Amino acid sequence: MITSIQELRDFAQKNERDFSVPKGIHPKEKRVVLENIGVINPDSIEEYIARGGYMSLFKVLDEMTPSEVIEEVKISGLRGRGGGGYPTGLKWESVSKVQSEQKYIICNGDEGDPGAFMDRAVMEGDPHRVLEGMTIAGYACDANKGYIYVRSEYPMAVEKLTRAIKQASKLGILGENIAHSGFSFSVEIRLGAGAFVCGEATALVASIEGGRGHPRQKPPHLSDHGLWGEPTVLNNVETFANIAAIIKNGGAWFKNIGTETSSGTKVFALTGHIKNTGLIEVPMGTTLREIIFDIGGGVENDKKFKAIQSGGPSGGCIPEHLLDLQVDYESLKSAGSIMGSGGLIVIDNSSNMVEIARFFMDFCASESCGKCTPCRVGTTELTRLLDKFIAKNATKKDFELLKEMCEVVKSTSLCGLGQTAPNPVLSTIKYFEDEYLAGIKDE
Amino acid sequence: MLDTIDDRYKTLEKSIKKLGYEKNTLIEVLHNAQETFGYLGIDTLKFIAKRLKLPYSKVYGVATFYNYFRLKPKGRHNIVVCLGTACYIKGSNKILETIERRYGIKADETTSDGALSILTARCFGSCSLAPVIVCDEQIKGNVSLENPLCEIEEKIK
Ligand SMILES: Cc1cc2nc3c(=O)[nH]c(=O)nc-3n(C[C@H](O)[C@H](O)[C@H](O)COP(=O)(O)O)c2cc1C
Ligand code: SF4
Ligand code: FES
Numbered sequence: 077m078i079t080s081i082q083e084l085r086d087f088a089q090k091n092e093r094d095f096s097v098p099k100g101i102h103p104k105e106k107r108v109v110l111e112n113i114g115v116i117n118p119d120s121i122e123e124y125i126a127r128g129g130y131m132s133l134f135k136v137l138d139e140m141t142p143s144e145v146i147e148e149v150k151i152s153g154l155r156g157r158g159g160g161g162y163p164t165g166l167k168w169e170s171v172s173k174v175q176s177e178q179k180y181i182i183c184n185g186d187e188g189d190p191g192a193f194m195d196r197a198v199m200e201g202d203p204h205r206v207l208e209g210m211t212i213a214g215y216a217c218d219a220n221k222g223y224i225y226v227r228s229e230y231p232m233a234v235e236k237l238t239r240a241i242k243q244a245s246k247l248g249i250l251g252e253n254i255a256h257s258g259f260s261f262s263v264e265i266r267l268g269a270g271a272f273v274c275g276e277a278t279a280l281v282a283s284i285e286g287g288r289g290h291p292r293q294k295p296p297h298l299s300d301h302g303l304w305g306e307p308t309v310l311n312n313v314e315t316f317a318n319i320a321a322i323i324k325n326g327g328a329w330f331k332n333i334g335t336e337t338s339s340g341t342k343v344f345a346l347t348g349h350i351k352n353t354g355l356i357e358v359p360m361g362t363t364l365r366e367i368i369f370d371i372g373g374g375v376e377n378d379k380k381f382k383a384i385q386s387g388g389p390s391g392g393c394i395p396e397h398l399l400d401l402q403v404d405y406e407s408l409k410s411a412g413s414i415m416g417s418g419g420l421i422v423i424d425n426s427s428n429m430v431e432i433a434r435f436f437m438d439f440c441a442s443e444s445c446g447k448c449t450p451c452r453v454g455t456t457e458l459t460r461l462l463d464k465f466i467a468k469n470a471t472k473k474d475f476e477l478l479k480e481m482c483e484v485v486k487s488t489s490l491c492g493l494g495q496t497a498p499n500p501v502l503s504t505i506k507y508f509e510d511e512y513l514a515g516i517k518d519e
Numbered sequence: 520m521l522d523t524i525d526d527r528y529k530t531l532e533k534s535i536k537k538l539g540y541e542k543n544t545l546i547e548v549l550h551n552a553q554e555t556f557g558y559l560g561i562d563t564l565k566f567i568a569k570r571l572k573l574p575y576s577k578v579y580g581v582a583t584f585y586n587y588f589r590l591k592p593k594g595r596h597n598i599v600v601c602l603g604t605a606c607y608i609k610g611s612n613k614i615l616e617t618i619e620r621r622y623g624i625k626a627d628e629t630t631s632d633g634a635l636s637i638l639t640a641r642c643f644g645s646c647s648l649a650p651v652i653v654c655d656e657q658i659k660g661n662v663s664l665e666n667p668l669c670e671i672e673e674k675i676k
Contacts, residue, residue, distance in 0.1 A: 136635030190646075193646055227643065267550055268585075270641065272641070286581070345647075347647060348605060348649075455676075
């Protein structure tokens with residue numbers, strides 16, 4: 077059992093060893109969230125602690141009040157890494173202010189965006205970092221129970237997290253009265269079952285409660301009415317993975333990384349027609365060109381770059397003339413895409429953009445939960461319309477209908493899935509309109 | 520045959536008991552049941568409904584809502600083709616077509632002799648290896664369009 081910060085230091089010292097940092101990290105990268113990936117053995121809590129792990133939790137329990145913790149997170153400017161970019165400090169503050177006997181912390185490990193695997197890497201490669209972030213959130217918001225919702229396609233993540241919870245509980249880092257602070261916190265894992273919509277916050281809560289993952293109207297927000305009706309903080313895996321570093325180095329340190337409105341680093345999964353696929357972590361504000369050509373090595377097979385897709389089924393395609401765009405929440409939005417959770421898919425000039433838009437629309441149509449009509453029917457109809465363009469027998473009227481229907485689905489759907497489903501179509505119309513026009517037959 | 524079925528229900532009963540017969544553990548129970556039986560048959564769903572004191576419609580509704588749950592048995596071998604974005608960009612739909620044509624069945628179907636099922640997935644988080652297929656729980660990356668079937672061909676014979 078480790079019951080004080082001094083004991084934690086001694087434990088760290090006893091387990092100290094030479095940690096070699098993996099080679100091949102590009103000079104333009106900066107590792108905060110991924111600092112332990114490939115460095116420590118994820119099955120070893122000793123190694124995590126030897127690298128300074130759980131020091132932030134013990135510091136918080138020892139020296140900081142809950143409101144000081146929230147203040148530090150607010151200073152850091154950390155915004156949610158699950159896609160929306162809502163300020164994490166504000167989210168925690170609203171839950172901390174609600175009076176309730178029972179509150180919950182939920183970690184969203186659903187990682188539904190196909191083509192993204194940042195959260196998987198963190199859960200599998202550094203599970204204790206996630207637990208530490210969640211426990212600090214629990215202390216800050218006066219919640220003593222946490223859930224991690226992991227998608228069923230990630231059995232290895234479940235295994236690593238389960239082991240990590242056991243190890244931390246055994247050392248008294250999770251459980252009753254952690255380090256004699258009077259604060260208790262326990263964590264349970266819940267398995268998803270392959271439904272994209274369950275990544276949406278209210279649907280995820282419904283799924284943990286054992287039902288179908290149908291989103292519901294907000295408000296009430298989860299901060300007032302979350303899991304089993306209790307105030308709940310729900311954050312993404314990467315969001316929690318930033319917390320220990322913010323407490324350790326201070327909110328101001330974090331705020332200094334990145335851009336004015338988007339602080340810190342972001343982990344991206346680089347895939348598609350690119351030479352170096354894989355995970356990278358860069359300061360916010362790095363340009364797309366730097367990411368694709370410097371770090372990613374450029375387009376594979378010496379083909380020509382056409383577009384980069386960000387934000388998955390809710391995002392958009394960014395064309396070549398915008399490659400000097402800085403990656404942050406606002407810039408990507410202004411270009412018609414979104415930050416999303418971090419999947420970046422490079423598309424070369426052999427690809428047809430209408431087909432790519434159709435791919436995402438078909439995805440949304442089959443993942444729509446069916447609760448509201450604009451999304452359920454609209455995404456299906458949009459897929460059919462796109463088929464006409466691909467078969468090159470669309471009419472001018474179809475093109476008008478396509479655009480109009482995108483607007484209707486966007487503005488009348490209940491949850492984020494429907495509201496953002498038209499984005500891939502709208503952004504490809506914006507930048508690659510000629511490919512749609514080529515699908516219109518002469519009348 | 521009957522005995523083994525009974526054993527499986529016993530295993531399932533045990534896992535439900537461990538979860539405290541709580542209604543909100545339904546998804547956990549379905550996971551356990553699918554692991555035990557390989558799929559969720561109507562009888563299994565009815566059993567679960569009784570045990571958790573839930574209406575059968577609710578159990579059926581949840582089981583059919585989630586893609587992961589299968590209401591039909593799988594073949595003795597299976598190929599799962601990833602149709603996630605990274606794999607799609609690398610031609611996974613063509614790989615699926617090739618495999619479908621080779622065995623004369625569509626995705627989510629099983630050959631008539633029960634030897635092989637073709638399934639699809641949304642992403643295994645192994646996107647750096649795209650295109651990815653999973654043959655009998657073994658992940659295979661950088662699958663080539665020309666010969667996507669790899670060693671599974673041998674096993675099925
Ligand atoms: C359809 C849909 C799917 C989503 N999927 C995920 C997901 O897989 N992982 C995730 O962290 N957030 C996902 N989100 C966003 C969550 O609703 C939520 O905003 C986020 O997890 C909050 O955490 P953050 O503030 O740390 O970003 C999804 C949202 C929608 C509308
Ligand atoms: S927008 Fe789509 S996914 Fe969201 S509630 Fe409506 S039907 Fe369900
Ligand atoms: S998209 Fe196929 S493994 Fe991720």
